[in-house]
Amino acid sequence: MEERIEVTTPDQRTVSSSPEFNLSATRVADIMTTNLITLSPHHTFGEAVQLMANSPFRHFLVVHADRTLAGVFSDRDVLRALGRTPNWQAKAVSGVMTRYVVTVNPKTPLSLAATEMLKRRINCLPVIGDDQKVCGIITSTDLLKIYQKMQASLEFTQPGTAI
């Protein structure tokens, strides 16, 4: 397989706007992750499972050569496939991934992104720019990070003030 798996180290995959983390971040672009680990549709299921088992991430975007989105490969896809697929190691990522993916735009409000995640029971939304190319990913962890900062600042401020 000539296409290689692009890997960034975990500490590179930080929230894009930190450390000046804006507590009143309201749009996806404010907190999305832009350093991505991506897979190609031709990687095998076995390769993808190994990558996932050895990385802290649960979601990988599957991206075509022109950087448009092919699908999302998540740990849930793995579990579902293992339950029903004999000879799973040899399958291609494209046969297992989620194809019909809900995506957001960098300008999407965070409240809508959170609502979509909860409604669809997913933890990750690919962020697609106006040029239809993948520009980032927003996960439930990104949202928890900013929520934690908000709660922490609440504990240190008086009732009745605005952050």
Place this chain on the structure above:
Amino acid sequence: MKEDTRETAPTWSMENQRDSTGKTHCVADVMTREVVSLSPQHNFADAVNLIANRHFRHFVVVDNGRIVGIVSDRDVLRGLARTDNWQKKEVGEFMTVDPITVKPNMSLATAIAKMLAKRINCLPVIADDGTVCGILTSTDLLKSYQQVLESVDLQPR
């Protein structure tokens, strides 16, 4: 997805983030009270089936009324990647033993910080008598955050 045309950044309302005494939310305010548990003797296939067919990703493992471990979808995934005859393994062999737990009265900020620092998505909530009274998952927290965001969206400007 609806376009948001707001130009100015909103300020968070503090008032609806506190109870009537001015305290911020704690773990008990947002945790899930209904907890699914397995015993250490259940097998790997039981765990895979539960996770694949139910809407949650974490089980507590309880023995004689006390928590002894937790099984997450990550534990199952790791087990599958490493083990050949995985169907025959028992829950007690691949669960996370001595999981990090929290008390019901812990502040949300502290609980979320724990979750993020340990890269976990679930904290069993243990009452003072040692029993499991709930679990706090990242989904519970996301719901809570979403309510905050919506309250901000609805504020008059």
